[in-house]
Amino acid sequence: MKYPNRLIKEGESNTTIVKAIQKRLMELNIGDLTGTGVFGAKTKTAIKIFQATHRDQMGNPLEIDGQVGSLTWAALFGTENVVVSDDAPNNLLAEVLKVASTQVGVMEDPPGSNKGPEVDQYLASVGLPPGNFWCAAFVYWCFNNACTQLGRNNPVYKTGHVMTHWNKTAGKKIVTVDAVDKPSLIKPGHIFILNTGGSSGHTGLVEKVEGGFIHTIEGNSNDGGSRNGIGVFRLQRKIAKINRGFIEYK
Secondary structure, eight states, X not given: OOOOSSOBOTTOOOHHHHHHHHHHHHHTTOSSOOOOSOOOHHHHHHHHHHHHHOBOTTSOBOOOSSOBOHHHHHHHHOGGGSOEEOSOSSHHHHHHHHHHHTTTTXXXXXXXXXXXXXXXXXXXXXXXXXXXXXXXXXXXXXXXXXHHHHTSOOOSOOOSOHHHHHHHOOSEEEEHHHHHHOGGGOOTTOEEEEEEETTEEEEEEEXXXXXXXXXXXXXXXXXXXXXXXXXXXXXXXXXXXXXXXXXEOO
C-alpha cells in the first residue's frame, strides 16, 4: 500500500489506511489488535512497540511516537511504498541542479580556510570576500549561473547569510512540520534551511526526495554534514532534522 503522504495518528478517520497498518502489525505479532480500523490507544501502543524494535531504511532508530510518518511507513510496508522524487518541477530548478552537480568535489584551498578559486567565486557572487562561510553563497551562485543560462533574473535573495535568506526570501516557504507530514511537498531544486543556533545556519540544495529523507548537494560541508566544512558534497539528511524548512523558487 502506498504512503498517503500525510501523518497517520490517533483519531485517523480513513479506516482503510488504519486497517492496513493494523493488519501489518498483526502479521508481525505486535500489539493486541483485531483490525477494527479504529486508530485508538491499542494501535498507538503497537506502533510504538514496532518503532522501538525497528529501524528506518538507512539503519537509524525510528522515533517512538506512536504515529506513522513516511519513515515508519517504509519500515512497515517497504521502501517501494514511499515517495521518491528526482525530477525538478520546473526548468529553473532543473538547471540549478545541473550547475550544482558540476561543483561536487570542489574543495577549499587550503582546507579549512573558506578560500580557494571556486569558493572565492561563490562568495563574490553575494559580495563577500574570501574567508567567509559560504554555504548560502554556493546556493546563490548555482541559481545565478542557472539564470544566466536561461536568460532570466535570479529570484534568490542575495545574501551569504543563511537565516537572512530564510527571513527575507520572496520564495515559497515550506515549514518542516508540513514537510514531515507530507514529503511530496519537497521537490528537487528546493533549498533547505537549517538553524544551527542563534542567527547561524546551514543550507543546500535538495537533489532527490526518498520517503522521509532528502539527498542534497551542499557547499561548505563535509562527509558528516557539518556546517563550515571544506567542500561541496552530496549528502543525505532526514526531513525531520531540517529544523526551519524549505524554499521553492520558480
